Structure formats: C-alpha cells, structure tokens
Amino acid sequence: MNRSYVGQSVPRNEDRRLLTGQALFVDDVQLEGMLHVAFLRSDHAHALIRGVDVSAALARPGVAAVYTAEDLGDYWRPGPLLVPPPPVEGLTFNEATQVPLAKEKVFHVGEPIALVVAESRYVAEDALADILVDFEPLGAVVDPEAALAPDAPILHTQFGTNLAAHVVQGHGDYEQAKAEADLVISRRFLYDRGAACALENRAVAARWDPKAEELTVWDTTQAPIPIRNGLARMLGLLESQVHVVAPFVGGGFGPKIMMFYPEEVLIPWVAMKLGQPVKWTEDRQENFYATTQERGQVHDAEIAVTQDGRILGVRDFFLHDTGAYDSYGLTVPINSQCTLLGPYSVPSYHSEFKAVFTNKITVTPVRGAGRQHGVFVMERLLDLAARALGMDPAEIRRRNYLGNEAFPYNHQIIFQDFSPLFYDSGDYLPALETALETIGYDSFREEQRRMREAGRHIGVGVVSYIEGTGIGPYEGARVTIDPSGRVRVATGLGTQGQGHYTAFAQVVAEVLDVDVEQVHVTTGDTREFGWGTGTFASRGAVVAGSACHAAAQAVREKILAMAGRVLEAVEEQIELSDGHVRVRGAPERSLSLGELARMANPLRGAVKPGTEPGLEATAYFGPDRGSTASGVHAMIVEVDPETAMVEIKRYVVVHDCGRLINPMIVEGQVQGGVAQGIGNAFYEKLIFDDSGQLLNASFMDYLLPTALDVPRVEMAHRETPAPMNPLGLKGVGEAGCIPTGAAFAQAVEDALPEYGLEILEIPLSPNRLFSLLEDAHDH
Amino acid sequence: MTIDGEYTFRAPRETVWELLQDPDVLVKALPGAKKLERIGEDRFDGIMRVGVGPVTAAEWSVNVQLKDLVPPESYAMQMEGKSPLGFTRGTGTVTLVAEDEATTRMHYHGDVQLGGKIAGVGQRLLDQVAKLLARQGLEALNREVEARLAR
Secondary structure (H helix, E strand, O other), X not given: OOOOOOOOOOOOOOHHHHHOOOOOOHHHOOOOOOEEEEEEXXXXXXXXXXXXXXXXXXXXXXXXXXXXXXXXHHHOOOOOOOOOOOOOOOOEEOOOOOOOOOOOEEOOOOOEEEEEEEOOHHHHHHHHOOOEEEEEEOOOOOOHHHHOOOOOXXXXXXXXXXXXXXXEEEEOOHHHHHHHOOEEEEEEEEEOOEOOOOOOOOEEEEEEEOOOOEEEEEXXXXXXXHHHHHHHHHHOOOHHHEEEEOOOOOOOOOHHHOOOOHHHHHHHHHHHHHOOOEEEEOOXXXXXXXXXXXXXXXXXXXXXXXXXXXXXEEEEEEEEEEEOOOOOOOHHHXXXXXXXXXXXXXXXXXXXXXXXXXXXOOXXXXXXXXXXXHHHHHHHHHHHHHHHHOOOHHHHHHOOXXXXXXXXXXXXXXXXXXXXEEEOOOOHHHHHHHHHHHHOHHHHHHHHHHHHHOOOEEEEEEEEEEEEEOOOOOEEEEEEEOOOOOEEEEEOOOOOOOOHHHHHHHHHHHHHOOOHHHEEEEOOEOOOOOOOOOOOOOOHHHHHHHHHHHHXXXXXXXXXXXXXXXHOOOHHHEEEEOOEEEEOOEEEEEEEHHHHHHHOOOOOOOOOOOOOOOOEEEEEEOOOOOEEEEEEEEEEEEEEOOOOEEEEEEEEEEEEOEOOOOHHHHHHHHHHHHHXXXXXXXXXXXXXXXXXXXXXXXXXXXXXXXXXXXXXXEEEEEOOOOOOOOOOEOOOOXXXXXXXXXXXXXXXXXXXXXXXXXXXXXXOOHHHHHHHHHHHHHO | OEEEEEEEEOOOHHHHHHHHOOHHHHHHHOOOEEEEEEEEOOEEEEEEEEEEOOEEEEEEEEEEEEEEEEOOOEEXXXXXXXXXXXXXEEEEEEXXXXXXXXXXXXXXXXXXEEEOHHHHHHXXXXXXXXXXXXXXXXXXXXXXXXXXXXX
C-alpha cells in the first residue's frame, strides 16, 4: 500500500451535496398525488378515552380519511420490545410498549389518538380541531419517587404497580468495604430530563406501488433495516417487498433509533390503504411531545475510601424514570449502572435500580444514554471525598485509575450488550496528565488568586469517563469495483451526519489504494444493503467500519487473483496502486481497476467453474464485545455570584477512541457532543407540572446553548488501539457530552470556595444556581 | 394556576349579583366571549376566542356550572373549556361584600389547570394574561353596571 488514508483529515465526501442543498431529506420527498397527515395528540397526561367523534373532521373539504384505533382492526397492536432485559439474575421487568393510536387510555401528553389524511397539512391540521374526544381525566404520576407510593395512580394496571424494572448488580462486599473505610460519603444526586433537539425532526413518507406490489418508505430512522423487517412482518409482506430509505438525516442522537414510533407504523399502512403516497413531518412543537427523551434519575449513592483516597467501594440505589412505556428495555439504566465505575478500580460495588413508569414522554437513549448519570455520580463522589480529605481532585483520580496491566478488565457485571462489562484496553493516566498540562492546571491556582484579588471568580474542573462503544451484534458491507473504476460501498447503517460517506471511504480507499473521492458510499437504503441493525451506541465506525475493511480486503484479494490471471503473472508480483494493477518490474503490463472489473463480468465465453462475477465482496463484522473509549474533560469557568451566570472560558478534551480514521470528523463529533453536554449542564431542562403537562415545549422557553455559550474545544487525541477489531477502532459519538455536567459542577464549586457549595444536580440553570448560592450563603 | 383578586363595583350588591347571573350581560363583558347561554339551572355553555402570547387565538367551548349559590353573597363554580390549543379545567369562588349601599366589593379565587399546547407554549405568559383578562372583564362589567344604574 502506497498511501495512507486512515488517520488523515480528508475533506468530507458528503459536504458538496449537503452544502449545495442537493442532499435528500425525507421532507424533500414530493410525489404526485401525495397526501399529508396530521396527528391528534392527547392534551391529557393520564386519562380514559370515553369516545372519539371524527364525523365533523371527515366532512371537512379536502380530508381524505380520518383514523382512530378502532379503524386499525388487527393492525392495532402494541409495538415490539426493542431491547429485551439483560440476563441478570433476579431481574424484574414489566413490559409495556407503545401502541399506534391510543385506544382506551392515554399515558402521556402528546400520545396520538387519531390521524387525519388530507390534501395538505393545513387542511389536516384544521381538521384536527373538528375531532371531539371525550376524556375522563385520571390523576397523573410525574415524580419517579411518587410513582412508587402506595396510593399513586397506576399507569399500566395489569402490573398493579408503576414499577417497570428492578435490577441489582455488583461485585465484592460493600458492607465490609464500608466497615474498613476511613471516610464514607453519601449523597442524593438528581439528573433531570432534556430533549435531543436534532436539527431535523422526524418524518416518514410512504408509497405503495400496486403494480410492483412494493412499498417504499422514507424514514428519518437510525435503523432502516429493522424498520423494513418490522413493517414487512406487520403488513404481511415479504422483506423484499418493502424498501426503506433513510436518506440524509439531520441529526439522530438516539431518539431516531427508537422503533416503532406510532407514525412509522401508521404512515405506510395509510399509503397502502388509500393507494396514494402519504407524508408526515413532525413539527417542532410535536417533537417535544412525540419524540422520546431522556435523563430523569434520582441516585442515593455512597462511596467508601481510605485516608489516602483509595476507593474501597461504592453503593448506589437509583430510580430511573422510563416515562409512559419501556419499549427500549433497560439500556439506559444499565448504562448508568455500568458507566458509574468509570476508569477506576472499585473493589466492591453494589448497584440497585428501579425503573418506574410515569405519565411523561417515553424515555429511550439520547446521546450518552444513561452514561452521564453514572459519571456524574462517581465524579461528584470523588470530588466530595477529595474535599473531605483535603486532596486535590486530580490526585484522587490519579490514585484510583486502573493501571495498564489491568486490561482486559472484567467488572463482573452485565453491560447493555448482555456480556460482562469488560474493558478491552485503556491508558488513563497519560490522558489526565495531558489534560492538566493543556489547561495549565499547575499555574491555574496562581491565576485564580490574581483574579480573586481583582474581584473575579474563576474555577477549574477536571473529570474522567469511559464510554462503552462499538457493541455488536454485527454490521455488514459490500464493496464493489464499478466498471468506471470507482468503488461502491454499501452498508446497512443509517447516517445522521457522522461523516460515514468519508470515514468508510477512507477505510476502503486505504485497502484498495484508490482516491477517497473515488469511493462512493451508500448508507441507509435497504435495497443497497439488507442486513444490519443500526446506528447507535457509538458503533458505526467500529462495527460497520470493520465490515468495510473486511469486504475491501476480500475485494483486494479478488483483484490480485484476477490480475494475476489476466496479466499472466503470479499474484505476489501484482502491485495494486493508484487505481491500477501492474506487474512489478513491468509497468507496461498494467490495467485500471475499471478495466479489470469489466473483464470480471464477461458477456460471452467461459469462466472457470466456481468463479464469481465482478470484483465484489460482502463481509460482516460482529465483535464479541465492545471497545472501551475513555477520556478526560477539563474546563475553566468564570462565575458571577451576583447573577449566577457562568461563562465557560476554556474547554479541553483529551479523548482516546483508539485509532482515528479521520481526526477532523472526530473533532466535530467531540465539539458537537460538548455543545450538547453544556446544554445539558446549564440550559436545557424539560419542565413538567404536577399534572404531567410539559410547560416549555418550544424554543422560546426550552433553552438551547448558542454559539456564544459554547467555546471552541481544545482537543488532544490519544490512540490506544482496540484489540477487538482489525483497525483498532473505538467509538467517539457520545464522548463529548458524557462528563460535561460533572466537569461543570466541579468547576463552578471551585470558582466559589467560600460558599462551600455542593452541586448535586444537573441540569443547573442561572436561576437554580442562584438559589443554591442563596442557600449556601444562609448556612 | 391560581387567580386571586378583588374588585370594587360602584353598585349595590343585588345589582351586581343579578348581572353576574345574566348571560346576556356576561357575554358582552367577558373578553373574547362570542356566545353564552343558559342551558340549565345554573349551567352555561359558551364560546370564547382567546389566545395567549405567541399562541394564536382559538375558539374555546366553555361549560360553567354554578354551585352553592347564596344570593346575593357568594357562589362557587366549576368550569371546563376545550379548544384546539388544549383544555382548561377549574374551580372558583366569588364572594360579594356590601361595603355600603352603593359599593360592592368582590373577592374572587380560581384554581385553574391547563393542558395541551396552551400549557406547553403559553405558560410563561399565562399568569399575566389571566390577570389581565379578569381585570378587563370586571371593568367591562362595572361599566355595564354603571350604565344600568344611570338608566
């Protein structure tokens, strides 16, 4: 191989189409005779439905159809359980999955009850106002603790409780650790809800072609292949009759891996029922009610340490708010439970959680997917222990990192991929030292003192995290040499802005030694590639990237074998470079890859028995276990104690996602993640009232951080190769947002030492920080 | 949401009481009221057009049930409203105190729950809007009372 593409910041192949407005998004799909759908959504968080009268809506001019749960007949059934509970002994799990349209009861504000199909979205929206629903309101469950009170209203009455799950995991003997400890710190930590706020909302368009007997669905999903498979099953079609396209998608962040959303089940059904193409595009307000959310947890956690700051054990009891349904299983709370352990040696761990149903929008993973909570609890406990011991926060971390000799390390608890929580590799201490050095930790105290004399309050926060990434089960890829000489790559993932068209092209270009721009990648089209699971858990590059690598290797072998035959040389003498095959030492005996591809697909003549046509190969990659990324975030903040405003002055991320494919793309991922993390730490919070009404369902009241609030992240890459895949890759999709809240809390406390502040909750806001400062002042 | 307040009418208590029971008067006084009719003893149905801040005005169908009437001193009410923007439900009490023969002091108290879009988008402004609507309505009623007394 003459060239190296893996590891280079090559410009992104997809940007030309994106930046010139030529990229197809679902809402761009316009088909002749297309009808438009609007959903009638519940205004109540918890209510019985006594009746739905759609007669006035049906009579409105321009309305083609109106459907309620009754009209769906046998098609009405609860959605699948997307992730079954992991095999943890003694686990309780009560399964309640979403339905296409609410029939007898609504469980959260925004749950769909009816849909109107009309000639335009305007008419459809107007017709929603014609529908009369007779509700009998019920008491709502909003607070996760109150959900388990004996007199709480019950959502899913078949269980007789709001308990969705109960899981206990751990290792070692915490009670003994506690007995031996010099210091035990115990606190309650709160983490509240936010929204993913992808730039593009969800959208589904569908067309049934009765002559081809084929259904085409355009969907903003992160998992086009499982959507195809599920639709085929539900609609009684062959998988080959259903074609799902997830074209360019403007941000996924997790909620778009949830399936099946009611709209995904219903739009294709309507298209088949009416024989006309149908489209629904979620509006921003709907997004607040109809797209899944994350993050409500309450932790009662305790850490036992020695006098010199070594962790002896951690105990954590927590409540996880799963919202109205638990269709995504236990991925989020299991991630919290596992990620809490961080990069540390924790000799004893007892972790017990209860997931509870509440009358709020369903919780499924949102970037970080429960990891934030675990990191927040652990990092805060370490900070509190360090403070009590008079130890520097960086020092207590240093003393507890797993050493390099520890890997592979088995935590003896079960992770979200159902295997033991197993760290494949890591190198933690140098990342911390790099972060400290980059942010100028040693000289910071001096600067802090100088600033204090000038009446200004600055503080520093430094925290660590690990991120389980790149889990199975598998992804696949097909690599084909096109007769034009360009290379086609198809994989089953969906793409939501991660740069797959470039990263996968780099992996293939390196193996085949062609220009990256000559590699054309297709993702998210089930006709192009029909096997796969989806884009989630920071696994795209690791799992699909490794499959691309394997397929490209297989094509390379085919190229060399064929070139040997055609050029009449032994394979070892064939050189593959710059899109050509040549005989070593005889450069005139050369063919372009395009010529070779044409010869591999002859129209006449005979080929050797067993020969496959073309230069093409398909390969799959399924890791036994994920690969463990890690990192350190450090930030400097300035706090104005009068106004409680916080300005982030500097933000440093030192992360280790194994070998980098494209540093520029990785930096983009981290920068974007940090922006979401900052939103989560100080701006974004979904506020529900006592009756389960969402009170800030618009960008007027739900605060997103702006470019002014998010500094340019200073980054350093460390590359500890993953042993579990051939390229040594680890995921990086969530690294930017996981430890941000913990770093923010530490930095704010550090800026105001005289307050003795303990920040035990996220998200904060200027208002909330102001009242915490008032309380601290009063004590 | 709780709405509390007081208002002083320049009229005898009996006159104020009568006005408050008269849908033809109330429909003129209540901001955005399009229709109000008595559909049973102490039961009213109406249509109001109300928006809040960024939320475009929509038609609300409203049902009010008066209870515990102690003429001319006090009554309670139960109210429900529905619109494409959401729903509202609440209870309220109204007490009339005769300050003197020509002055009546009204105390009002309401506990109102809102749901749907109106709660999600208008929340920040609801308190202010509710207070403003109450005040506008009462001022309009007072004008009606004064006009009636002047006749």
